[in-house]
Amino acid sequence: MSPFTHFFISWSVANTGRLTRKDRFLITAAGVSPDVDGLGIMADLLTKNTANPLNWWDSFHHVIGHCLGFGICAAILAFSLGTRRRSAAFLALLAFHLHLLGDLAGARGPDGYQWPIPYLLPFSDSLQLAWQGQWALNAWPNFIITALAILLSFYLAWQQGFSFVSLFSQKTDRHFVAALRNRFGLPKEKLKT
Secondary structure (H helix, E strand, C coil): CCHHHHHHHHHHHHHHCCCCCHHHHHHHHHHHHHHHCCCCCHHHHHCCCCCCCHCCCCHHCCCCCCHHHHHHHHHHHHHCCCHHHHHHHHHHHHHHHHHHHHHHHEEEEECCCCCEEECCCCCCCCECCCCCCCCCCCCCHHHHHHHHHHHHHHHHHHCCCCCCCHHHHHHHHHHHHHHHHHHHCCCCHHHCC
């Protein structure tokens, strides 16, 4: 799935409890960060016409970040830096696994390659997760899932009074939430106060 899809799904996970902005950031990052192993494509593109082209995309994508070891590290980081440590670590691990599930379901490449997920790395390479029904990265289910995740994020922003924008700018977030509430009205519990 697209990193944008992973972002909105992870943001939604980060909003399942009463967490601080920092905790929500850590959880959202845990759900997006497995795709750091896809950055090798930039090195491949920069070196493709050289005498020694790199092959980092094929060698490392869905390997370094898409394994249990990486997920455990993300959870430990969320626990170490989080305010509500246990909740942050648990939800970070959940967001990470939703990332893997999303890629397992809908990340087939244009050439039909399924990008198996070496789940037990670095402990073992004996389990390679793949699904025969995996749809292409640009298939309609991914667009539907992305649209639903974005709509859920907008609903949560309207309901809770903060949004994914708060990860980048609290001032802009206040304007974003105000625009949503001006358009759709205040949530019921806000009307009572």
